[in-house]
Amino acid sequence: MIVVMQTAAEKEQVEGVETKLAGMGFAPHRIQGTGRVVIGAVGESKIVFPTGLEVLPGVEKVVPISAPYKLVSREVKENGSIVKIGDIRIGGDEIVVMAGPCAVESEEQLMTIAGLVKAAGAQVLRGGAYKPRSSPYSFQGLELDGLKMLNRAREETGLKIVTEVLNPQEVELVADYTDVIQIGARNMQNFSLLREVGRTGMPVMLKRGLAATLEEWLMAAEYILAEDNFQVILCERGIRTFETSTRSTLDISAIPQAKSMTHLPVIADPCHSSGTWRLASPLSRAAIAAGADGLLIEVHHQPSEALCDGPQSLAPEKFSRLLFSLQPVAEAVGRRVCTGEDLSMTGGV
Ligand code: PEP
Ligand code: MN
Numbered sequence: 001m002i003v004v005m006q007t008a009a010e011k012e013q014v015e016g017v018e019t020k021l022a023g024m025g026f027a028p029h030r031i032q033g034t035g036r037v038v039i040g041a042v043g044e045s046k047i048v049f050p051t052g053l054e055v056l057p058g059v060e061k062v063v064p065i066s067a068p069y070k071l072v073s074r075e076v077k078e079n080g081s082i083v084k085i086g087d088i089r090i091g092g093d094e095i096v097v098m099a100g101p102c103a104v105e106s107e108e109q110l111m112t113i114a115g116l117v118k119a120a121g122a123q124v125l126r127g128g129a130y131k132p133r134s135s136p137y138s139f140q141g142l143e144l145d146g147l148k149m150l151n152r153a154r155e156e157t158g159l160k161i162v163t164e165v166l167n168p169q170e171v172e173l174v175a176d177y178t179d180v181i182q183i184g185a186r187n188m189q190n191f192s193l194l195r196e197v198g199r200t201g202m203p204v205m206l207k208r209g210l211a212a213t214l215e216e217w218l219m220a221a222e223y224i225l226a227e228d229n230f231q232v233i234l235c236e237r238g239i240r241t242f243e244t245s246t247r248s249t250l251d252i253s254a255i256p257q258a259k260s261m262t263h264l265p266v267i268a269d270p271c272h273s274s275g276t277w278r279l280a281s282p283l284s285r286a287a288i289a290a291g292a293d294g295l296l297i298e299v300h301h302q303p304s305e306a307l308c309d310g311p312q313s314l315a316p317e318k319f320s321r322l323l324f325s326l327q328p329v330a331e332a333v334g335r336r337v338c339t340g341e342d343l344s345m346t347g348g349v
Pocket of ligand 2: 102103272298308309
């Protein structure tokens with residue numbers, strides 16, 4: 001349930017409701033809405049109406065939440081949430097683009113790509129140091145060395161970093177080197193990992209599982225918010241369907257649908273969904289038109305040499321053209337995209 005406080009409610013009155021909720025066996029989560037405080041109350045306790053909370057000073061109303069996910073629900077927070085990564089805002093008017101290699105391969109590779117994606121207009125650098133590969137014999141990532149390279153790229157370019165963590169034991173370490181923690185599709189329902197990243201209080205990008213329903217995806221996000229970490233970005237990265245001509249199927253309808261079910265921002269990954277750089281531009285435009293708040297795109301300066309996901313990685317000049325092609329679509333839906341240099345004009349790489 002949620003307890004909606006009156007606009008004029010005082011701090012002591014909000015605290016009074018929280019104390020009462022805790023005494024009733026609920027975990028209270030304070031949410032600052034526009035102009036008023038809303039307290040989300042979750043837990044295993046049964047809610048019996050009237051709850052007795054209705055008559056407490058400062059309380060406007062008590063509303064049950066019908067969805068099985070609670071804190072992520074739009075019912076709790078009518079306005080879309082903005083996740084802040086330093087001064088970058090995900091969920092605002094600007095479409096935020098995160099780009100970089102699938103995997104960190106070497107310092108030289110990362111620095112080259114970081115410089116190019118920044119020049120093209122990306123605001124966040126992606127790159128996996130721990131890679132969840134389908135085969136145990138494939139390149140597994142540079143691990144701590146990779147994290148250190150990401151840190152250096154951040155220092156040199158000023159780009160923010162997003163990188164994946166694979167297990168709960170490594171969360172603290174990865175959190176020390178990144179700005180956003182990525183939970184990959186294969187780990188979407190790794191509940192102990194979700195709890196652990198929730199406890200860091202840092203922004204988390206939660207990818208949709210390969211065969212997860214929207215409800216399962218939102219329930220996974222709920223684990224993070226239940227740790228009082230509301231800094232969650234959802235990433236639609238394609239799901240398994242019967243179609244074999246693409247790696248996965250980007251579920252375009254999931255974008256507006258998720259945004260109607262939750263207040264969390266939603267971004268799209270056109271590379272892992274399609275498996276080919278050729279579809280990255282049209283899928284990115286479709287995602288923005290459908291209401292996505294950002295994009296996650298794989299870029300490599302030598303895609304044919306990439307140790308991971310080369311066929312779906314864009315060469316830098318193609319990435320820069322992609323960003324320019326987004327602008328009219330973004331404007332049509334009242335958004336804007338940060339574009340930088342046109343790398344194709346400068347020869348690209
Ligand atoms: C990735 O972003 O590199 C990745 C492994 O993605 P996913 O979890 O969506 O497969
Ligand atoms: Mn990849």
